[in-house]
Amino acid sequence: MLKLGLLGVGHLGKIHLKCIRMIDKYDFIGFYDPDEATQKIADELGLKRWTDMDALMDAVDVIDIVTPTITHYELALKAIRKGKHLFIEKPLTHTIEEAADLLEYSRKYGVKVQVGHVERFNPALLALGNMNLQPMFIEAHRLAMFNPRGTDVSVILDLMIHDLDLVLNLVQSPVKFISASGVAVVSKTPDISNARLEFENGCVANLTASRISMKQMRKLRLFQQDAYISLDFLDKNAQIIRLFDKHDPNLPEDGNQLELHTEEGVKLVHLEMLETEAVNAIKMELESFADCIQQDIRPIVSIEDGYKALKVAHQIIEQIEERLGTIR
Numbered sequence: 001m002l003k004l005g006l007l008g009v010g011h012l013g014k015i016h017l018k019c020i021r022m023i024d025k026y027d028f029i030g031f032y033d034p035d036e037a038t039q040k041i042a043d044e045l046g047l048k049r050w051t052d053m054d055a056l057m058d059a060v061d062v063i064d065i066v067t068p069t070i071t072h073y074e075l076a077l078k079a080i081r082k083g084k085h086l087f088i089e090k091p092l093t094h095t096i097e098e099a100a101d102l103l104e105y106s107r108k109y110g111v112k113v114q115v116g117h118v119e120r121f122n123p124a125l126l127a128l129g130n131m132n133l134q135p136m137f138i139e140a141h142r143l144a145m146f147n148p149r150g151t152d153v154s155v156i157l158d159l160m161i162h163d164l165d166l167v168l169n170l171v172q173s174p175v176k177f178i179s180a181s182g183v184a185v186v187s188k189t190p191d192i193s194n195a196r197l198e199f200e201n202g203c204v205a206n207l208t209a210s211r212i213s214m215k216q217m218r219k220l221r222l223f224q225q226d227a228y229i230s231l232d233f234l235d236k237n238a239q240i241i242r243l244f245d246k247h248d249p250n251l252p253e254d255g256n257q258l259e260l261h262t263e264e265g266v267k268l269v270h271l272e273m274l275e276t277e278a279v280n281a282i283k284m285e286l287e288s289f290a291d292c293i294q295q296d297i298r299p300i301v302s303i304e305d306g307y308k309a310l311k312v313a314h315q316i317i318e319q320i321e322e323r324l325g326t327i328r
Helices: 011-020 036-045 053-058 069-081 096-109 155-171 281-295 303-327
Strands: 002-007 026-032 062-065 085-089 113-116 137-143 175-183 192-199 204-210 217-224 227-232 237-245 257-262 265-273
Touching (some): 002 011, 011 026, 011 281, 053 069, 062 281, 069 085, 085 281, 096 303, 137 155, 155 175, 155 192, 155 204, 155 303, 175 303, 192 303
Parallel strands (some): 002 026, 062 085, 085 113
Antiparallel strands (some): 137 217, 237 265
């Protein structure tokens, strides 16, 4: 079993705490949180709250960082220098320079680092399995109702970064061009933003993120030559729409078909609702990290992935700031 220590038991930290205790691959040693009020959590659950963070790090194999983003770099660097494997919540760090530094140090010290882009473990995405994905247009909408708890960072780092990670992982091509705009409505950083990414392979992605919406939405739509794929991360479902020739031997026989008259003759539009399995995504990502350490394989969401998503996020933020500066 891997000995694990948790840093931070705020809202998300408590969820991590619950999930970690459900995973038999970890031996939970305790948590560190400078807020003395968190002693109550330790007392209620019969856990150890460490008051010396260095001592906790020295006592474990794995550190799980679930603290405010601005603290990530300092805590992660300390853990890496101690040779500890590291799970760190998204975004990886506050600045891209900090992320680059952690990337270099993780390689130097030979530790595994996984970033908490939890949507990679959403049932909607998992339902695609090994499907051949070659999207040429992607549309993402991530809308949330206002919550003051997340306004310490812009909506790009708070919400859009989830879709940036997904899109970069799906497209697997360098970003060639970025166009972005955003508005700070109720906080000091953008609350709503749109970004258009153009990739070297010709794919285009249009992403919208808002934390001042009247309803929740977390959808990703992929368009490629042979299919339209719709993923709903909120309702955790996935569907694929394909176009078949009328006598195509690969045409499914489930009857979910609609005739479409085209210049090339009658085609059949087939709708497939993929089966999804109910999973605890946070538990699953933490469990997968234990597997990658024990099997010495690459984390599903590596520090390189976290760095790439953060780099594009900051390019979007810079472009929005330049645009707003011109308007002022």
